[in-house]
Amino acid sequence: MERKVFIEPVARVEGHGGIEVFVEGNKVKEVKVDIFEGPRLMEELVKGKYPEEAVSITSRICAICFLSHRLSDIRAHERALWVEPSEKTKLLRKLAHYGEMIESHSLHYYLLALPDYLGYPDAISMMKAFPREVKGALELKKYGNRVMEIIAGRRVHGENMKVGGFGSLPGEEDLHWIAEMARNLIPEIERGLAVWGKLDIPDYMEADTTFASVWPEDGEFGFTADTIKISDGTELPADEYKALTNEYVVPHSFAKRCRYKGKPYTVGALARVLLMSERLDGQAKKWFKKYYNQRWWKNPHYNNVAQAIELLFCLEKIPALVEAIKKADYYEASPSRDSGSGTGIVEAPRGLLIHHYEIEGGRVKEADFVIPTTQNLDDIEKYIRIAAQNLLDKGEQEIELPLEMIMRAYDPCISCSVHMVRVVRRT
Amino acid sequence: MKKPKIGIYGLTGCAGDQLNILNCEDELLKLFDIFEIKSFVMASSAADEEASLDVAFVEGSVSTEKDLEDLKEIRKKSKILVAMGHCAVFGGVQSMFVGEDWDKMYRKVYGKKRAVTLTKPLPPKPLAAYVKVDAVLPGCPIEKEPFLKLAGLLAKGVIPRHPDFPVCAECKWKENECLLLRGEMCMGPLTNSGCGAICPSLGIPCIGCWGPIEKENWEAEAFLLRERGFSVEDIVNRFAIFGGMERADKLRKFLEAKEE
Amino acid sequence: MRLFKLKRNNLFPFLRGLEGFGELWGPVRKGRKVVYARAKPEEFDLEALRTIIPAKKFFLPPRFTALKFRDNTWEDDYRPRRKVIFGLHPCEIHALNIYHRFYTRLFTDPYYERSKEATLIVGLSCVPDDHCFCYATGTSTVNEGFDLFLTDLGDRLLVWVGSPRGEESLKLVGKFLEDVEQKDISDYVAWRKRRDAAFKLKVDLDGMPEIVSFSYDSPVWEKMGRACLSCGTCTMVCPTCTCFDLEDEYDLKRAEMHRERFWYSCVFREYSMVAGGHNFREARSERLKLWYTHKLVGFMSEYGAPACVGCGRCVVSCPVGINVISVVRALRQERTTALWTKMEVKDA
Amino acid sequence: MHEILYHQDNPYMPERARIVRKYDLTGDVRFFQVRLCNPDKVFPVTSSYSPGQFMMISLPYVGEAPFSITSTPSRPGLFEFCIRKVGRLTSRLFQLEENDFLWLRGPFGNGFPVEKMIGKDLLFVAGGLGAAPLRSLLLYALDNRDLFGKLFYLHGARTPRDMLFREEFFQLKQRKDFRCYLTVDEDPEGDWPFDKGVVTSLFKYVKVNPRNTAAVVCGPPVMYKYVVQEFIKLGIPDANIYMTLERKMKCGMGKCGQCVVGHKYVCVDGPVFTLWDVKNVKGLI
């Protein structure tokens, strides 16, 4: 008898995806994370375009992390064309990036992950038992959105950040508000973090893996760098990203796959927090120490709490960052050459994001984008396979939710985190 | 009055429109209160796909056979179908004119034609290429205010119409100096209003993300931009980005006519 | 009309004094542009000529809620705040006079009327630039339509009191005013001479109604229609354009319907479109023809003067150079270098 | 400083009315009889009006549109409309039941210059929905029959089913004091007892004193040209030929500008124009 467990989130990993688990007898034969999301051929669309056009196009790859896409795209262009942005530009980008992390993490942690652990279908149903937490989550999300709106122009696909600088700089009042609110919201996320301590974290999928993240040159915990750090100790310059990613295509997905030295690896908040744990400080470090243990290296569920810790980290950093922005000088930087190649790497909320360009005569000649979910898919399949096998051994019938929760822990793009479960049994 | 039953769906796109619905933090609970939400997979796992709907909001372009099946399914069970966002209304950036045929592009990215066997990919098209669409809300992404207005009227049983005027009108309401006069490549005159002229108000030329306005005078805009020193290639590229499927055809003809 | 003099160093206290009437608004430079904004007297740009959007925005804002509807009742809670608008040049005041006649003829527009009631208009003299042609439209000086009018003579300003309300405002600022002397008058006359000589843009608008009327079938319109972007800029920036549209919206949060009123334009595609999709002015050339015949001919027969006040906003705003000057010149078959005249007429 | 005084009356504010009666005149045209909920109100609605004027009918959430009053002021208290379902507002109107509310502003427009028609022969030509404003004038003339000379009413429709007020006109045809001729372009069911052919074919019945006749035409734009030619052939002066025009209108009071033609605002300078106006204002038809 073949049993096929099919979990179809009518939703996306960058669109639509589903998990298929083929079971024969008591053996898991195959696990496939299907990506139905239609192909959008972004690498081809940007060819022949000017940098500013490419930036606008590629930020449309994903709405949830458009800002990261925009930042890595801008970074790639700036490195290709030798553009040296002003200090203020860099700091403002950092602030916008924090905004995105706060928005995305609050949505994922509170509204999508916690309901699972606590046994609710969605955040609205969770409202009754956890009103403060849900309201706090909405507040945090709104704040993150507002930060992006102020600096990037819109909540989604803002056009204000461009190669070399900004369309307009945010006003003093807005900056002041950003700093004030960050201080006010710290207790909210700490309340959210406290919930984690009460949860039982499943262990039926645990296994070792490799992690990768950016490795900021300034020695701080951060989301932008020109170096990649891998948990085996390797440090790669951004331009050599292919040594990490090695993209390939599988028949059941329009999203490509990645392997490092032939093995799956993981990127995302968990990778960042583990690889840069020494660089955490403040309350964020305290909470990390409180919850950290060796299982973090083997269990993707900890990605959720890693996000909450990062969220706290961002809020704590914002007031000082705003001060620095107010003091910094601004100029609009322009390219020093019109041909060349460059790679921009940043951390999207869900992991390492790479944009690579070759520019000729001011226009894009070749482009390559490697997105976090692409890098995580093989690991997602791996963990689901292990979990399915272990759960079957234990004789569990209802295995869809546990499997979904693994996928969801990777925050593959929020819609994937909600789902419609369909079990197809074949005899 | 009975609560209208609605569903919110996504085909191929970036999910930005659904996300911007979730971004209506202050109004979200109200929305859940006014409508009976039968399916909104991005926000809730409680979905009832059997129910018939008063209104279906569909985001994304039709880019695979599965998209097409889903869309037909949604059309069948819904009284009113709203195309939401640039992808659904015009086809999205993925349907832009790039001067080569789509199959060729596809092979370049995926190596070979049948590299992915899951479902057959289709050249991306807007919903109206396949089914009847009752109302549109363009935008890449849609904005909160226009969405709430649209949803509000739908809740009252009225099918809203998108205004017929371009971004420039809103740009003037915001008291901006026209960027075209500064020699910038602003797409305002060819672009649907609704965003509130966000970009020109920030000093950034509009890239046209609300899609081409009906009966746009793009010949005049092209003439103007050439006078300002832009090349035909520059202009075609810029027009293409958010031009969607229909403008892609116009651009092809335009270039062919040039060559003759 | 009563006339006073105001020492230069009393200008700011004078304006601050007027705040006793309401919020103080005036021309403020923001980067390359000038807009009417709420500001302190020191922030006003006294040399500024034309703001992007004229003062009509104070009398009927670009977009506002005209009526509300809930529980089967309509409500109109439009209550403009009291404002002092400083820095209106003669052309703007002429435009407001046209606005006034238009909005009070037959039916008085209540929204306009309330804004008018809530506004104190303080004019300011100006020196023309290359695009001003109020000289040709007969609107370079003004005798009515303001409450106070200031003429800048350098070290002092002359202050005309133009209305009972202006007179009343002297209670607030009378203490800064002094009586005029013979020297002030002669300086003013000399200033007028210099100003009149400063107009560089020469355009002849005489006989315009007839010319436009007889050019109804001129190929010029067709040519213009090809170049017009239908962007609506010209009508939004024109101080005498009045068209608007009404649209119902439902405010989910407050659970009430809003009937929104917003600036509309005759160059927009659906302007003359009626049910069933029939469009009386499908062609852009037809819509432009309406624009110019209405402005230059229609108003003439209604009010005895064209509705152009020579402010030059269309001249500096239309991306393709369609404006009163270039249209008039083209219809007169004079030479123009306007951009639109260069667009090749080829079949699309 | 002085207090700002607001006028209480806002002509944009619609007044509530109740649908008293409604029935279908043809497949897509419905008759509505409505009564003001507050009949004493004189502003922004008044119950007194003249034939040829129109009201703005307002439905919250969809907006407003102009509709000719088809009832006669000589039978006061009620407003009657016949409305064709063509778009958003009209579809919504068709969803309403008797006793439901709608909202009115008006009357607006110049209306027919009834006082100028007194003592003259009257010649009315209606096509399609044009019967709506003409019915008002016709009923008015019939109620004040002794004020006018001869009275001819010509009415064309595409098929018998499309003829507005068919039954009513059958009745009126009985009256001896005026001549009513009805025609249809086609008669698919073959039971039409009267003339067939375009409305201009009815001119053969008309016998009026052209120098002392007021001629009125109301119908779809294409009809005007042919009917006007017939009027001219009869020798009726331009200034005595009246027609009602349609344009997009948002306010009805000469403000929104959307009905402007040349220097005429169709909503206040019209909707009734003479042939002389039409010849002198380019673009009116």
Ligand SMILES: Cc1cc2nc3c(=O)[nH]c(=O)nc-3n(C[C@H](O)[C@H](O)[C@H](O)COP(=O)(O)OP(=O)(O)OC[C@H]3O[C@@H](n4cnc5c(N)ncnc54)[C@H](O)[C@@H]3O)c2cc1C
């Ligand atoms: C003076 C006058 C008298 C009229 N009398 C009648 C009548 O007795 N019976 C009847 O059925 N119709 C009449 N009409 C036409 C009627 O106003 C339109 O059918 C109606 O506006 C259609 O509205 P809608 O929302 O259903 O259509 P839509 O097409 O959805 O309307 C869109 C918008 O365009 C405007 N509009 C569309 N068509 C017209 C039009 N022809 N005239 C003015 N505005 C229009 C409306 O204001 C509306 O807001 C008259 C029009 C005028 C100007």
Ligand code: SF4
């Ligand atoms: S800046 Fe752009 S949007 Fe604004 S008026 Fe000019 S062309 Fe239109």
Ligand code: SF4
């Ligand atoms: S201004 Fe243009 S590019 Fe910017 S949001 Fe609006 S439509 Fe999009």
Ligand code: SF4
């Ligand atoms: S005339 Fe000029 S400003 Fe006016 S709509 Fe046309 S292009 Fe725009």
